Amino acid sequence: MSQELAKKTVAPPPPVENFREAPPEWEPLVLAFACHYCAYAAADLAGVMRLSYAPNVRVIRMPCTGKIDHSHVLRAFERGVDGVFVAG
Amino acid sequence: MLSEVESVSGQAGNFTARVKHHPRYIDPKKCIACGMCAEKCPKKVDDEYNMGIAKRKAAYLKYGQTVPLKYAIDGEACIYLTKGKCRACEKFCPTKAIRFDDTPRTVDYNVGAVILAPGFDTYDPTGMDAWGYGKIPDVVTSMEFERLLSPSGPGLGHITRMSDHKEPKRIAWLQCVGSRGINRAPNSYCSSVCCMYAVKQAVAAKEHLPPEAEQTIFYMDMRCHGKNFDRYMEDAKARGVRMLPVRPHTLEPGRNHIGVVLDYHAIGEKERRREEFDMVVLSVGMEPKGSAVSLAKRMGVELNAHRFAETSGFSPVSTNLQGVFVTGGFGSPMDIPQAVAEASAAASEAAALLAPARGTLAKTKVWPEERAIGDENPRVGVFVCSCGVNIAGVIDVAAVAEYARSLPGVAHVENNLFTCSTDTQDMMAAKIKELGLNRVVVAACTPRTHEPVFQDTLREAGLNPYLVEMANIRNQNSWVHAKDPAKATAKAKEQLRMAVAKAVSNVSVANISVNVVGRALVAGGGLAGLTSALTLADQGFEVVLVETSGELGGHARAMRATWRGEDIAGRVGEMAQQAMDHPRITVCLNSRVAKAEGSAGNFSGVVETPSGPLEVRFGAAVLATGATEHKPSEYLYGKHPKAHTHLEFDKVLEDSASLKGAEAVVFIQCVGSREPARPYCSRVCCTHTVKSSLALKKTDPDMGVYVLYRDIRTYGFREDLYQKAREAGVVFIRYTPEEKPRVREEGGNLLVTVKEPLLGLTLEIAADRLVLASAVIPRANPELFGMFHCGTDPDGFLTEAHPKLRPVDLPSEGLYVAGLAHYPKPVEETVAQAKAAAGRAAVLLSRKILKLSGVIAKHNRDICMSCLACLRFCPYGSPYIAPDGRIAHNEVKCAGCGICAGICPAKAFQVHNYKDSQILAMIDALTEDIGRPGGGTARA
Structure with missing residues (x-):
């Protein structure tokens, strides 16, 4: 039931695009898969230390980077993410 | 340091420890670590954590x-506490956690055992003019350099020198x-x-600096006697770290005091x-x-000549x-x-002493009965935390909360101050x-610290704890994007959207529990196995001790x-x-x-004994299978009766008459160790040689x-x-692997030739006896290690769960390693590790029921094609081939x-609450705006 709901709310993937120049204001969207035990902890520490980085990174916490499947990376690109960062 | 032991009185089983708690001036129950006090505090002092090369405030966090x-x-630096004016922190603290009326408290604790673990001081070279420390700006201690190197240090890992702040x-x-x-330095x-x-x-400096940067180590002996250390050192050399066996005699400042x-x-x-x-x-x-030395003196703990606590070989953690x-x-x-192993050993000794009282002070928390949510439609409660101003000062939390209402499945939204x-x-x-509500999403700080807190909230409400998700909008958003509130707010909405998308398909997860068999199996009856077995038995557990030979004691007997x-x-x-x-x-x-x-808490096995097979059930196992002495193939070993290994020469030494008239004995070190075929140090041979040479x-x-x-490598x-040995006149001659000593026989005599590097001459020594410090080789035990799914390193030593932090645990739970099977080590370290292994095993065996985390992989046999990929890659050995020939x-x-x-490849494994569908749902939630007009908020 709950999975069906998740499916329903998902928008269809955008059409395949042709190569074109990036507009000047363009910023990439980066998705990071971070291991709970190291990279995710490092991202937390960056906060505790009040370091600063660009806000266009989203983090998905993983129990281990070994858990990442090709399909996760492919889905991210397919759906328009510009870069995938596997950190662990 | 906020608490210190003032005195310890009483006796084993009933001590009174008087502890002085210094005032913190901040209520830890209220502090949310937002850092506002430190930000507003006007007083700067040297930061001792960064060795004084950076500043901190009087209101501070020691480190991240x-x-x-x-x-x-810091009461000694705080302006208000020293001069009576300021209180800026108090004014700005969002949780009213500042307590200037905090006072020192002295508390007496009644304890059964005391473990001294005060740590150490580093040597302070100030005033020793030869080193130039304190006079030459660019001379730093290794601790200072450690902070310069650290990504969390003052330079964020960018190394600069002190004089001109340029990159060295x-x-x-x-x-x-x-x-x-032995001259002017004290130790x-x-x-x-x-x-x-x-x-x-x-x-690390090589990694932080440009490729042309050079690193040189001036040393007396490179002492890389730990597991995999020699490999690391040789690798460093190969990468260009220069190592010179030289002690510079003069240090002077460079021009203009730079360099x-x-x-x-x-x-x-x-x-x-x-x-x-x-x-x-x-x-x-x-x-x-220093403070530990004075406490030890007050307690009557005996110290050695170097002012460390006195211990002995067979009781390495006892005073x-x-x-x-x-x-x-x-x-x-x-x-x-070694420190971690010793800590487990000390805990084990204390547990043995207190075994009769085990569990008597334990309290059990009773939770309300859990409501089954079945396949109810998701009703998500979203709680957006302001964290005082920590989040709300950057992110528009009201907008985030309002946005949350539009998300599918969300039934309730709130914004809380904390x-x-x-x-x-x-x-x-x-x-x-x-x-x-049947799902909860908290948009706040990090799940690494606060998920357990909210899991308990769900438990209190009768919900399964795994139905909560967190969106990390503080540590990974407001704290790092303070300069860009608009983008931070947009990002927070996306983080929340992703968390909700995941949460709706979270399921209730039951923790697995195992009934623990309170018995241990110890494989190997040498010093390590004996120590583990006796320690466990003394703590009240049954032990089955399995030895392949006909007597206990192993090499230690010889x-x-x-x-x-x-x-x-x-x-x-x-x-x-x-033991018998x-x-x-x-x-x-x-x-x-x-x-x-089987697995942790519940193994079963068969021991083949001379009187037939013995079926054993056990909860934990210690592998202490030991090692053997390498039989050399060089230096005429086995060809000349006067060429011995160390163990053989120990027997010769017992009968000193056989050495009567001997004019010269030659020891050759690193025979079979630190060689390409065996690139590790056998750790014990240098001390053995020095000891035997003194006996001679x-x-x-x-x-x-x-x-x-x-x-x-006579460490410690x-x-x-x-x-x-040097005072007694033993002659030490350094050789290099490129120019090894040569041994030949002439008229029945052994002649050893070696190049003396200091004189530059080749010496020939007529040796009455030749002693070869031959390598320690782990016993190959593929059958036993295979049964327990234990891996070995390239040298054949058992691989521990973590080389530094879990040195006696094997990667699979319930299995522990001790002694030479782990790495060559002397008696006191073997005993400490064996006691540690026993202590770790006892932690498991002392529980009646073992509760395991519910977040595990679930296997769907219907779609599994038994390709065995999981079997090969699982570090814990949990997939196995079932009797039907397929993976279970x-x-x-x-x-x-x-x-x-x-x-x-079949996706037959899915991890609870990290299912592929959930990860994909998060990706889809993240990207749902892309390509839409006004979408991709973070990128606008």
């Missing part, structure tokens, strides 16, 4: 990873600063760890060399902690006072793995019950004495007898483990004793022995890492 993550006010290109490390000093012992940390720093000039004599060169460096790092040694134990750097200088406060959590629990002179064979004989007589130990001699299966000198002071070595207090999954062994799920 402190546990608990709570601020404190040429860095030199000087070893043995405050260690191995004659070896600090054991500095060689390796210098190599590590040199390698450092070193003068030294290189071995074999007549002319003095002068070299300029941008920076010099002094590899400072370890010293006993002279019964019930008082010591661990870590206060016992002797040691590295992390979601983690006790009253908010009570309110959350009430809302969950009142509104029938050993004369420890380096401190303690009798080994006699002591081990006693231990063997104790112990009512809780079943000794199986001439036996082997033929079968073992004692028999006949005029006898010529020659030690041909590469690096003498063994250095005293090395010093004695032992969930008890699963740690939930999901490597199986990643590798499985």
Whole structure:
């Protein structure tokens, strides 16, 4: 039931695009898969230390980077993410 | 340091420890570690954590990873506490946590045992003019350099020197600063760890600096005697770290006090060399902690000549006072793995002492009954935390909360000032019950610290704890994007959207529990196995001790004495007898483990004994399978009767008459160790040689004793022995692997030729005896290791769960390693590790029921094609081949890492609450705006 709901709310993937120049204001969207035990902890520490980085990174916490499947990376690109960062 | 022990009185089983708690001036229950106090505090002082090379405030956090993550006010620096005016922190603290009326408290604690683990001080080279520290700006200590290197240090890992804040290109490390000093420096012992940390720093500097940067280590002996250390050192050399066996005699400042000039004599060169460096790092040694020394004196704990706690070979963590134990750097200088092993050993000793009282003070929390949510439609409660101004000061939390209402499945949204406060959590629990919420998303700080808190809130509300998700909008958003509130707010909405998308398909997860069999299997009856077995049995557990040979004791039976002179064979004989007589130990001699299966808490196996197979059920196992002595193939070993290995020569030494008239004995070090085929140090041979050479000198002071070595590795207090040997006239001659000594026979006599590097001459020594310090080789045990799914390193030693932090745990739960099967080590370290393994096993065995995390991989046999990928990659050995020939999954062994799920081509493995569908739902939620007008908010 709950999975069906998740499916329903998902928008269809955008059409395949042709190569074109990036507009000047363009910023990439980066998705990071971070291991709970190291990279995710490092991202937390960056906060505790009040370091600063660009806000266009989203983090998905993983129990281990070994858990990442090709399909996760492919889905991210397919759906328009510009870069995938596997950190662990 | 906020608490210190003032005194300890009483006796084993009933001590009173008087502890002084210094005021923190911040209520840790209210502090949310937002850092506002430090931000507003006007008083700057030297930051001792960064070795004074950076500043901190009077209101401060010692460092970013402190546990608990709570601020404190330094009473000696605070303007209000010293001068009576300021209180800025109090004004700005969002949770009213500042407590200027905090006072010191002295509390008496009634305890049964005391463990001294005070740590150590580093040697302070101030005032020793030869090192130039404090006078030459670019001379720093290794601790200071460590902070310069650290990504969390003042330069965020960008190394700069002190004089002109430029990046240093040429860095030199000087070893043995405050260690191995017999002249002006105070400490004659070896600090054991500095060689390796210098190599590590040199390698790290290489990574932090441009490729043309140069690193040079000036050393006396490279002491890389730990597991995999020699490999690391050789790798550093191969990557260009220069290592010179030289002690520079003069350090001078460079021009304009920038950089450092070193003068030294290189071995074999007549002319003095002068070299300029941008920076010099002094590899400072370890010293006993001053406050610990005075506490020990007050308690009556005996100290050794170097002011460390006195211990002995067979009781490496016991002090002279019964019930008082010591661990870590206060016992002797040691590295992390040994300190961690000793800590477990000390805990084990304390547990043995207190075994009758085990569990008597334990309290059990009773939770309300859990509501089954079945396949109810998701009703998500979203709680957006302001965290005072920590989040709300950057992110528009009201907008985020408003946005949350539009998300599918969300039934309730709130914004709280502090979601983690006790009253908010009570309110959350009430809302969950009142509104029938069945999922909760908290947009706040990090799940690493606060997920357990909110899991308990769900439990209180009768929901399964795994139905909560967190969106990390503080540590990974407001704290790092403070300069861009608009983008931070947009990002927070996306983080929340992703968390909700995941949460709706979270399911209730039941924790697995296992009934624990309170019995241990110990494989190997040498010193390590005997120690583990006796320690466990003394704690009240049954032990099955399996030994392949016909007697207990192993190699220790053939050993004369420890380096401190303690009798080994006699002591081990006693231990063997104790094990044979112990009512809780079943000794199986001439036996082997033929079968073992199961998992932590519940294994079953078969031991093949001479009287037939013995079926055993056990909860934990200690593998102590030992090692053997390498039989050399060089230096005429086996071809000449006067060429011996160390163990053989120990027998010769017992009969000193056989050495009568001998004029010269030659020892050759590193025979079979530190070679391409066996690139590790056997750790024990240098001390063995020094000990035997002293025994020879004692028999006949005029006898010529020659030690041909590469690096003498008499670490710790063994250095005293090395010093004695030199004083006694033992001649130490360094050789290189490129120019090894040569041994030939002439008229029945052994002739040893070696190049003496200091004189530049080739010497020929007629040796009456030749002693080869041959390598320690782990026993190959593929069958046993295979049964327990234990891996070995390239050298054949068992691989531990973590080389530094879990040195006695094997990667699979419930299995522990001790002794030479792990790595070569002397008696005291073997005993400590064996006690540690027993202690770790006892932690498991003392529970009746073992509760395991519910976040594990679930295996769907219907779609599994048994390709065995999971079987090959699982580090825990949880997938196995079932009797039907297909893969099945032992969930008890699963740690939930999901490597199986990643590798499985059929996707037959799915990790609870990290299902592929959930990860994809998060990706889809993240990207749903892309390509839409006005979408991709973060990118606008």
